[in-house]
Amino acid sequence: MDSVQFKKYYTTVKNFLLGPKNKEFLIFLFFFFVSAAFWLLQSLNETFDVELKVPLKLENVPSDVVITSDLPSDLNVMVRDKGTVLVRYIYGTEQVPVRVDYKDYDKGNASGRVSVTLLDVQKKVQAQLLSSTRIVSLKPDTLEFFFNKGARKKVPVKLAGVVETSPEYYLQRVEFTPDSVEVLAPSAILDTITEAFITPVYFSDLSANEKTISMLRPVRGAKFIPDQVEMNVMIDLYTEKTVEVPVFGVNFPGSKDLRTFPSKVKVTFRVGMSRFKEITADDFVLAVTYEELMKNRSPKIQLHLKSMPSGVSNVRIDPSEVDYLIEQVQEENE
Structure with a gap:
């Protein structure tokens, strides 16, 4: 220009x-x-209340000590002063961390739980503030940490929450990798922990396998290693299968035998595709007891499964009742 x-x-x-x-x-x-x-x-120039975040750090922890539940990372400090001062806290330099020295609280505490004196922490916070600033409150109002000097054990990982599939599918299994984790905690807490639960999950109307990373639900005073696992939700598609199962007589005297018409009936059931070939007629037992027949006043007897394999559902028997005859068996010496 x-x-x-x-x-x-x-x-x-x-x-x-x-x-x-x-x-x-x-x-x-x-x-x-x-x-x-x-x-x-x-x-x-007027007086206000403002909440400040002040970092909190635990220092000088010995190498043979494992902190299983640490102090909170920040303190919420409510302070009161004139606006001109509070602006400096809010928009000025970051707050210096309040440091808690482990050695100050190492009194040979066998329980593994240490309570930090709130008054000591408040004095350290006040030292960073101007003399005109007054601390109104500190949160959390209870400060504690837990430590461990070797006590540990392995516990299995368990599901927490709800897993639901769409109607034509069923939940086959839920696998965790790893399936167990190590837990470190003071002895009094360690004795009460028998399982490690994941943070609750909620799946609905699943129609495909689901794989996700799940955090373990925290336990105050305990530390899980690792603190997260891979969860694999495996589902399967339902299908129907029919097998022919013979009817047996049970508890019959040696001189008597049961004959049914027909001698075999069809058993139809719902099963996952992955187990379709695995389930056979031998996995079902259709048995009629001699005591049942003695009480029966009908020429037909109602059939019931005495046992069936796990993982099958919607089981139907056709026909559900059969004609029967109690035969006299001729002894060999006769």
Whole structure:
């Protein structure tokens, strides 16, 4: 832009801003900002309460000590002072961490639980603040940490939550990798832990296998290694299968035998595709006891399964009742 163009541009802007209407608007803006600045100064001279986050750190932990539940990473400190001071805390430099020295609390505590004196922490926070600033409250109001000096054991990982499939599928199994984890905790806490539960999961209407990383549900005072596992939810598609199962007589005297018509019945059931070939007629038992028949007053007997394999459902027997005959068996010596 040459000097002629710049001068022309400058003249246009000046004429626009200093026009009758725009001049009044500029005067209004000037007094508006003056009023706002005056109001802000007045407000900052008043007293307010503000919550500050102050980092909290545990230091000088011996190498043979494992902290199984640490102190909170931050303290929520409610402070009271004039606005001009609080602005410095909010927009100034970050708060210096409050340091808790492990050695100050190592009293040979066999329980593995240490309570940190809140008053000591408050004094350290106050030392970072101006003398005019007053601490109104500290949260959390209970500070404690747990440690361990070797006590540990392995516990199995367990499912927590709900896993539901769509109607044509069923839950085959849930696998965890690893399927067990190591837990470290003070002895009193360690004795009460027999399982490690994942944080609750909620799956509904599943129609495919699901794989995800699940965190273990925290236990106060305990530390899980690792603290997360891979969860593999495996589902299978239902199908129907029919087998022919013979009817047996049970508890019959040696001289008597059971004959049914028909001698075999069809058993139809629902089973997962992965077990379709695995389930056979031999896995079902259709038995009629001699005592049942003695009480029966009908020429037919109702059939019931005495045993069936796990993993099958919607079992149907056809026919569900059969004609029967109790035969007299001829002894060999006769």
